[in-house]
Amino acid sequence: MEIVLDDKQRQEIQCLIVQAVNKGVEQASNTRPYLSRKEIAQYFGVGESTITHWASLGMPVAIVDGRKLYGKRSITQWLESKEKQQKSL
Known part of the structure; x- marks a missing residue:
C-alpha cells in the first residue's frame, strides 16, 4: 500500500x-510539580525578576544540590496567604 501526498x-x-508535539510538551511541563525560575515565571505570568523578589519576601524555594526549584502548589499557597493578609488589613 502506498500513500501519495x-x-x-x-x-x-x-x-x-x-502542533500535537508542542501541545504534548506543554501538557508535560504543566504536570511537573517543581519548575526552574524561568518556567515558574512563565507559569505565573510574571518576569523572572518578580520570582527573585518574591523569594526575597519569603516565597518557598527548594534547593537541591545547589539548584533552586520552585513548587507550583507551595507558591500558590504562599500567594494565597498574602492575599488573606491583605484582606485583613
Whole structure:
C-alpha cells in the first residue's frame, strides 16, 4: 500500500504533527510539580525578576544540590496567604 501526498497535504500533516508535539510538551511541563525560575515565571505570568523578589519576601524555594526549584502548589499557597493578609488589613 502506498500513500501519495501532494506538497500541500504534506505541509498540512507536518503542521498538525508540530502542533500535537508542542501541545504534548506543554501538557508535560504543566504536570511537573517543581519548575526552574524561568518556567515558574512563565507559569505565573510574571518576569523572572518578580520570582527573585518574591523569594526575597519569603516565597518557598527548594534547593537541591545547589539548584533552586520552585513548587507550583507551595507558591500558590504562599500567594494565597498574602492575599488573606491583605484582606485583613
